[in-house]
Amino acid sequence: MIELQPSRDARGFRFAVVVARFNDFVTVRLRKAAVDALTGAGVLDDDITVVPVPGSFEIALAARKAAETGRFDAVICLGCLIRGATPHFEYIASATAHGITSASAATGVPMTFGVLTTNSVEEALERAGAGASNKGHEAAVAAIELVTVLRRLAHPESKGVRV
Ligand code: RBF
Numbered sequence: 001m002i003e004l005q006p007s008r009d010a011r012g013f014r015f016a017v018v019v020a021r022f023n024d025f026v027t028v029r030l031r032k033a034a035v036d037a038l039t040g041a042g043v044l045d046d047d048i049t050v051v052p053v054p055g056s057f058e059i060a061l062a063a064r065k066a067a068e069t070g071r072f073d074a075v076i077c078l079g080c081l082i083r084g085a086t087p088h089f090e091y092i093a094s095a096t097a098h099g100i101t102s103a104s105a106a107t108g109v110p111m112t113f114g115v116l117t118t119n120s121v122e123e124a125l126e127r128a129g130a131g132a133s134n135k136g137h138e139a140a141v142a143a144i145e146l147v148t149v150l151r152r153l154a155h156p157e158s159k160g161v162r163v
Pocket of ligand 1 (some may be wrong): 057082
């Protein structure tokens with residue numbers, strides 16, 4: 001049996017980071033952690049394109065348009081939804097998740113989900129703090145894992161280990 005190994009080295013891959021401005025006191029932290037994770041994995045500055053959108057509801061369309069350019073190996077989606085007194089939270093959260101899933105399925109471009117859905121500001125800040133538990137960092141690491149393992153899947157000389 002062969003098990004393909006993802007790589008932590010993402011040199012040469014190109015990424016779009018779609019980030020919602022709504023709740024930007026949180027999303028700037030997600031964005032920074034995602035970009036740091038990419039550059040830490042060897043991705044060149046010029047190979048990262050940040051696409052700001054007004055709110056999480058708009059992420060899916062921008063992610064799809066980015067994917068359709070053919071210029072990106074993966075799209076990292078970042079946003080922050082904080083539950084309020086309105087039912088909009090559930091609608092927007094559901095539309096965002098489904099929209100990103102459909103965009104990835106329609107384009108075949110890997111997309112990762114770094115959209116926080118929290119009950120409070122405190123909870124949101126906890127998930128956007130320093131370190132590896134930052135959800136922007138996690139979404140970038142997931143994108144790196146996905147593009148590297150998919151590259152190896154596509155090439156018959158894939159590096160794998162016999163297990
Ligand atoms: N966008 C977010 O990214 N996070 C939110 O918590 C959020 N809350 C919203 C609450 C309401 C009642 C509305 C109408 C919009 C909210 N949005 C939020 C913005 C939404 O994603 C979108 O940008 C706007 O509805 C414009 O299409």
